Amino acid sequence: MKQKATLKQIAKELNVSVSTVSKALSNSPEISEPTKKRVQEFAKLKNYKPNNVAVNLKSKRSRTIGVIIPNILNPFFAKVFSGIEKAANDRGYNVITCISNESLEKEVHAMDMLSNGTIDGFILSIAEETQAVGDFKHFKEAISDDIPIVMFDRISDEVNCDKVIVDDFDSAVHAVNHMIKLKCKNIALLSTIDNLSVGKLRAEGYYKALADNNISVNDNITILTDNTEDFDEKLQTLFDKKIDGIFALDEHASVMAMKAAIKRGIKIPDELNVIGFADGVWSRRLTPSLSTVSQHGPEIGDAAANMLIDRLEAKEGEEPEYQTKVIKTELRQRDSTRKL
Incomplete structure (x- = not known):
């Protein structure tokens, strides 16, 4: 089996510091683009894999977002997810997705499962059963445990968090x-x-x-x-x-x-x-x-991901006020309506 390289080995072979290798692999703006490219290509060649456990322990963050959507078969939610994933990846975050299938129990289970340090925050749309019974305790508990939430589309005014909605x-x-x-x-x-x-x-x-x-x-x-x-x-x-x-x-x-x-x-x-x-x-x-x-599902997903990451990366004491962002819809006229 091909042996994985370490930061020290890569630094030695490229004749640069371990710090330079680490920053280049994390896409730091402190490192020039040619150096980044050289280090990243060499690391890939040498089968380098970062020790995510060690990185997470050091930073106390997983750089992973938990996304809970009610129904994967709904094209709208699929489009929102594509926007979330792209925005998260662009900012160096991974995404773990759970499907609540419109169930309160499954929604609660997903949040419990991921709230053990696996994720830094949630982006979610409330399950149909949750809205029907009006039970939002699990959202409030996550926020009180310093796990931020961004709700989209289906939201609750009872939960104080960031939200992205359409008009x-x-x-x-x-x-x-x-x-x-x-x-x-x-x-x-x-x-x-x-x-x-x-x-x-x-x-x-x-x-x-x-x-x-x-x-x-x-x-x-x-x-x-x-x-x-x-x-x-x-x-x-x-x-x-x-x-x-x-x-x-x-x-x-x-x-x-x-x-x-x-x-x-x-x-x-x-x-x-x-x-x-x-x-x-x-x-x-x-x-x-x-x-x-x-x-405009992808735009909703993009806005939700960036709102959450902005909150996660804000300095202590400088967290932004909770906000609700409204995405404008568009009436697309096709053949089922007469032309004015």
Whole structure:
């Protein structure tokens, strides 16, 4: 088996100090780029591997971030994770990911498992069950143990920490106003995430847009559920009512409503305009393609990672105030809405 080189051996063969080798391998700005490249290439050639345990004991930090996401199959969370990983890697941090599968128990277990010195801080979006029961004790305990948390998308006002959100309320107002400008008068509101904070904010935006335009809320064309089974059942009778627009608050509601309308022979967008709060691959692959509110997942991940690392690297006594960063969404008009 190929023997691993040590810092001393690399320094001796390159005729530089151990300190220079160490700084070059950690990408320190104190070392010139040619020297860095020379040391890093030689270390790779000699199969050098840093002793992370020793480094962590010395710095009292792991340079590792724990990321907990509710659902890996959701394209939005996958995009956020890609932004987190890129930003973390750019700043010399590793990422460990856990999936809560919308379970409070799994979320608590993941935090307990990683809070033993494995990670320096967490980036997470709250599990559906956690929001439903309102149990946020595990987040508060981590923060009290000096393990910082950055929440994204699904957050809790009860937890004092950094947060990254999208403008759910404002973007819903904007999307519904756009449909009203398209002369839609009976806009259905559809959701399978009514128990989540983001779902409630988007619904409030819908109601605000209707009120601003003096349009009465029609409960007969409103489907607000917290699971796909109830939604699919109620969707069967939606098109028995008079509707000319659909505003869907999540990807399942968006895609299933489009499929049901097409199956009924309804012409989109001539007879029915549809905007969904989703931007996964299915939105673009549907025929017609779905107009969506895009949440800019990679940008959310980038912001969350940098907020956490800035806090981790702040000098003692100079930690920044907790902040909530709002990422602006974008209405992407495709074939499911008429052109103004």
